[in-house]
């Protein structure tokens with residue numbers, strides 16, 4: 325697929341050392357548009373919609389904040405710990421700034437976790453970008469399906 | 475003919491171009507020697523222009539707090555600039571309050587020194603040093619908190635209990651640059667030859683993952699400090715302290731310093747919240763302290779105690795426990811000070827409880843890092 329100038333700018337901002345030390349691309353070198361197209365397919369295969377997944381993640385982020393930094397059990401099934409280091413990150417697409425708030429969402433019965441930030445929820449919802457494979461904050465569709473939903 | 479360029483090549487070309495632009499900038503925009511005036515002539519330094527204010531100051535061994543490698547994303551490096559250095563960058567404005575803008579507070583990492591410049595920094599920053607330390611011991615105090623003790627190798631650190639240092643995390647794995655993170659010292663001012671930190675694993679956190687998976691006893695690590703405005707008042711006002719997790723650190727320093735310096739009679743309440751028994755630590759040390767300081771009360775509380783695990787302390791969210799004690803045990807008729815160590819969310823929640831119990835916001839202390 326063709327890279328628009330906005331996508332090219334975003335891909336540059338996603339390189340290691342620009343916005344974050346490790347960047348957003350993980351081990352991948354393909355164009356961001358192609359990653360997005362592939363991941364839209366992976367989300368579809370997992371039966372997940374971007375809107376509902378973002379809503380679900382935002383719900384856990386909000387509930388997890390009630391633990392005031394300590395893990396808190398939500399709906400009996402999930403253990404959420406929200407950490408809120410001070411500071412903000414710009415979106416690589418340059419359409420906003422996001423707190424560095426991070427949530428670890430663990431499904432209690434399997435102990436499997438998803439780690440998500442305010443910025444990664446925005447990237448998923450607005451840009452259908454779930455970070456490159458190998459990135460610390462990659463939101464793997466199959467893992468999200470297992471961990472986040474009933 | 476159509477030319478197809480692989481994205482790896484695009485990234486490489488972008489990197490080469492960026493490097494070329496920076497070299498051209500250095501050569502073409504030769505800013506020459508400039509003067510950096512600190513605190514109305516208290517210190518005047520001649521240096522080569524072209525670098526950021528943050529790195530220029532570090533080059534002179536003047537360390538402004540920083541936690542993002544100068545990328546403009548932590549907001550820790552705020553500094554008052556009293557000469558004209560041009561308009562705010564889009565990277566700076568999200569961090570600025572109205573008062574900051576009125577005082578021309580800038581992010582030192584985003585301000586490039588191109589001509590003579592005047593700044594104002596707190597005098598304490600002149601006392602901040604870089605320490606070349608060796609990891610003396612690493613102890614697991616819970617399943618996700620490590621107590622790490624650093625030997626300063628003959629150097630001494632002078633600080634008030636409650637202050638913090640920045641740990642310099644060296645490049646490792648995919649992390650090409652060094653990064654710094656702030657941690658409150660758990661060691662006491664009397665222990666000048668060491669620094670002890672409590673480091674809790676943060677999901678996805680670069681620094682804490684490095685400490686938890688790679689750092690070993692005997693490793694060399696740089697520490698920068700002491701920083702911060704968090705310390706007890708020199709009064710006998712009742713202290714009400716609240717923490718959870720690694721927020722324990724500054725209170726270990728403050729409480730054991732009080733013991734060392736003979737401040738045994740001040741009324742101190744310490745509320746420490748954890749989820750389960752396996753997240754609790756230093757209980758024995760603090761129970762011992764209660765025996766030595768007659769007016770010290772330690773209130774550990776579990777928010778989700780597990781069935782079948784014995785627990786005889788308080789239960790509930792730490793803010794609910796605090797509220798109950800403020801009303802029923804400590805009382806609202808005398809002056810009280812709040813001391814907090816935790817996330818912005820925890821601090822907000824505690825501030826609400828304190829103000830609802832007639833503790834003025836001016837009497838609540840915490841560090842903003």
Ligand code: FES
Pocket residue numbers: 528539540541542543544545546547548549550551581582583584
């Ligand atoms: S060092 Fe982080 S914003 Fe300047």
Ligand SMILES: [Zn+2]
Pocket residue numbers: 415416417418419420446447450451
């Ligand atoms: Zn965006």
